[in-house]
Amino acid sequence: MKKLVQLFAAVFVTAFALMYIAFHLNKAEGYSGHHTLTIYNWGDYIDPKLIKKFEKQTGMKVIYQTFDSNEAMMAKIAQGGTTFDVAVPSEYAVSKMKEEGLLVPLDHSKLPNLKYINPRFLHLSFDPNNTYSVPYFWGTVGIVYNRDMLGGKKITSWNDLWDKDLRNQILLVDGAREVIGMGLNSLHYSLNDTNKAHLREAKRKLDTLTPNIKAIVGDEIKMLIANEEAAVGVVWSGDAAEMIAENEKLDYVVPKEGSNLWFDNMVIPKTAKNIEGAHQFINFMLDPKNAAQNAEYVGYSTPNEKALEYLPKEITDDKRFYPDFTSIGNLEVYENLGKRMLAYYNELFLEFKMHRK
Amino acid sequence: MKHNTRNVYLIPYVLWIVLFVVAPILLILYYSFFDIEGQWTIANYKKFFTPIYLKMTFSSFWYAFLITVFSLLIAYPTAYLLTKTKHKQLWLLLIILPTWVNLLLKVYAFLGIFGTYGLANAVLEALGVGTKQILFTDFSFVFVSVYIFIPFMVLPIFNALEELNPSLVDAARDLGASAWTTFRRVVFPLTIDGVKAGCQAVFIPALSLFMITRLIAGNRVITLGTAIEEHFLVTQDWGMGATIAVFLIIAMAIVVIITGNRK
């Protein structure tokens, strides 16, 4: 009994001591003050120095929260109870959020730096007049492969993946649209195809790829491919850039049949309390120098045309991540296919995963 | 007799159950009758009885069973040997300690250890067995799962063994029983409560494993947890996700009733 009392006493005392320390740290950082800006972003997706710079420039305090997937983020914002001023969803999430009325329209007069964005990255189908969103980072979906492990063989198309020599050598990302889209592209269909016959055909073709697939994984794919666990991976370009930085034997290619063009965008959720501050932040991130600094830190491709002048040449000259768009075939942005069709995509993907045993 | 005063424990506990268990169950039941577009339907339940979901259910049960069995086989001797050490409480705590390191980090470590060029294969090479594919296999999946659940099995068994009166063991030996018979007829039955608690603490959560199926098994193993996660988050089909959850709860209820106390 004595031991029990001792334990609980120790626990409560420690807890309150820690609370006290945390409270003071929070105060020192200014978190409990007013005039704050709450940002909801992917983990490690912004240069922390930029946040400090913004705080210094505007006197606002930034509260930073992170999420690990679009769906989780949307679920949180939709449910309410949160006060995020800026969020960074991917393009398909932007169109979903638009549909559900979760976004506040942007006041372009407060975003003068918008002019620095490459016009090719504006007015896209998921947000035609950029009423709600501003691009943050962009990239493609493609194939990363280990030159040495493939014995010098090059990969240039989706159909190359079905090569018998690649048995058990491929890692796929755990994304229904990416994988089914790969199947569709390899049959020269659009990524946004809603024809069920085409989709089933794509799934059947994917089933034949099964012997070549080692595993379907998530973010750990970067570590696995850099560790040479597999020779080939279907990944997002941002991940590929990171992998290549770690292992020079790797190369990245956007398959010639076509692929997905993705965007992560800054939006203002309807639960925002500090809309003025949100606009200031978005404009701040659109500043070419800041965008360049961010691009260097995060390692993804920036849509900010002027920012390219501030980036080292070896980054901007890398055609894999800053491609010359005339040379790439069919890059499509994911359209919002509606709940039922998306559910169908996911059912197919689930079946595909189970087929593999 | 004194029933009224004993029921006082029920009050806070039932309050907790109503707020945090019954309410979510009702929510889940409620959602399970809606389809993806918000219309009332029992189509979700019909969908559950299709081959793909039944296969998933079987798969979940099978792996949960395997994990529980292996955890038991490994944890029981561990608990037993721990009771024989000098600083048993200390060693027990040291067994629990690794569980407080974040799961994702530990799994990343396993990705490195079980990798083609990792530690495990280096050891296998040194032993002359040669490099083997460890990751993305059933073996690695069960191994890592057992790794994670071990303390949950060791603790209750350790507690049960500590309670065991050593003179009972001595008596059995004196009467001529072999070590195995002593274990089978004396030790194990007297620790069965601990074993049951451990099995419940492992089997039940193992039914809805999700993270590990993706990280270590590379989605070669699909459990009901995988499906639920997808339906809730990706498809936003809360209806189907809730339906699967209903079946999970029913399955768990059956397990509880079957392993219940017969005293």
Added chain:
Amino acid sequence: MKRKVKWDNLYLIIMFVILYTPIFYLIYYSFNSGGTMHHFQGFTLEWYKEVFQDTRLLIIVLNTFVIALLASAISTILGVMGALAIYYVKKRRMKNLLLTLNNVLIVSPDVIIGASFLILFTIIGIQLGFTSVLLSHIAFSVPIVVLMVLPKLQEMSPTLIDAARDLGANQWNVLTKVILPFITPGIFAGFFMALTYSLDDFAVTFFVTGNGFSTLSVEIYSRARQGISLSINALSTLLFLFTVLLVVGYYFISQRSSRLYGMGGRK
């Protein structure tokens, strides 16, 4: 006899080696100047420096421990009450019903618990942040405490209570002088398992948090897309070493004090 002891020790040693290998792997790479968890390039302490410079991360760590300690303590108390409640219920049907309800949170995937708690909190109107996270952690830790305490209660011989009553003990004394001391190992087990549940939880915390409040688990999982920097390894190493020191230190201090008070071996 000596032969047997060697085998026993070997088994335990192997267990500990396997249990700690991933941990040492993490610690090893926390010193890697290469920045990743393969290919050790050189020794560096930069990751440790980074930990101490990241105030936001430090606050998150403190938050995590405050929640874990408080939630475990409170859920242990609630769980013990729950175990007692179930123990005293006589009817089989009622017992099974309570047990089933108890285990619902253990069998449910975190996503569902997170989502349903979120709905619950927004309906009641509880602000998302420290309070909602604490309540959630208490809620999902109670079942495991019950599972750890119940077997000890069942092992307890009811004659103990009868004897105490015969000797004139009232309800409170029976509880504090007979029952609780007997089930203490179960209570400790429940407490430590509750700690594990709380420290490791991601999905539930993610759904019910807000207002800038975050725990280490949420932060780590959120960084997975970008790649988890080695400063997290460094942080985990520090936390791990600290916990080891705490555990070992507490153990030897309590050993000494019990020897001082002449409390010899109980069994």
